Amino acid sequence: MTDLHQHLLDRHCNLELHRPILDQEEGVATFYLWNMSGNLCGYQQYRPDAGKEKKNNPKEGRYFTMRKSPTVAVFGVESLHLRSDAVFVTLGRFDSCVLTERGLPAVAVLSNDPSKDVYNWLHSLGRKVVVVHDNDKAGLRLAKFGDFAVATGEKDLGDSTEAEVTNLLQKVELLLNPMV
Numbered sequence: 334m335t336d337l338h339q340h341l342l343d344r345h346c347n348l349e350l351h352r353p354i355l356d357q358e359e360g361v362a363t364f365y366l367w368n369m370s371g372n373l374c375g376y377q378q379y380r381p382d383a384g385k386e387k388k389n390n391p392k393e394g395r396y397f398t399m400r401k402s403p404t405v406a407v408f409g410v411e412s413l414h415l416r417s418d419a420v421f422v423t424l425g426r427f428d429s430c431v432l433t434e435r436g437l438p439a440v441a442v443l444s445n446d447p448s449k450d451v452y453n454w455l456h457s458l459g460r461k462v463v464v465v466h467d468n469d470k471a472g473l474r475l476a477k478f479g480d481f482a483v484a485t486g487e488k489d490l491g492d493s494t495e496a497e498v499t500n501l502l503q504k505v506e507l508l509l510n511p512m513v
């Protein structure tokens with residue numbers, strides 16, 4: 334069985350900031366989801382030892398997300414206090430954790446089909462919206478939500494090397510602050 338605490342640290346999760354509930358015996362980490370008003374509106378459970386195959390009971394899968402409908406629920410609202418002219422948006426929680434670990438405000442929409450409400454919410458923050466996405470159908474759909482979009486390349490951001498993340502953030506810096 335995976336040591337959840339160490340596994341989450343290895344996946345760049347700031348346990349003090351994101352404060353998941355860890356059930357080591359069951360092998361489940363539960364992350365809260367918040368809306369723009371700061372209200373708890375759902376949760377996502379993560380079971381690193383579960384396979385990726387579909388289960389008859391979705392609560393037994395690697396990821397199980399429960400959120401109130403209709404509402405805008407994202408992971409990472411607690412990182413928005415980090416100072417930046419931009420907010421970073423990803424599909425996956427661990428992708429956003431990579432950015433937050435570097436001191437950047439990042440949220441994950443946890444959906445391959447985010448709604449117009451998510452778009453409106455992101456743009457109401459008064460910051461440039463930078464989408465960091467994979468080069469797949471879901472990532473390209475999310476890219477339309479940002480003022481800027483940067484593709485991760487071959488891997489998810491959460492699986493990228495330090496050099497790959499640094500290279501991506503240099504591209505973002507050029508987008509946000511083009512040379513005049």
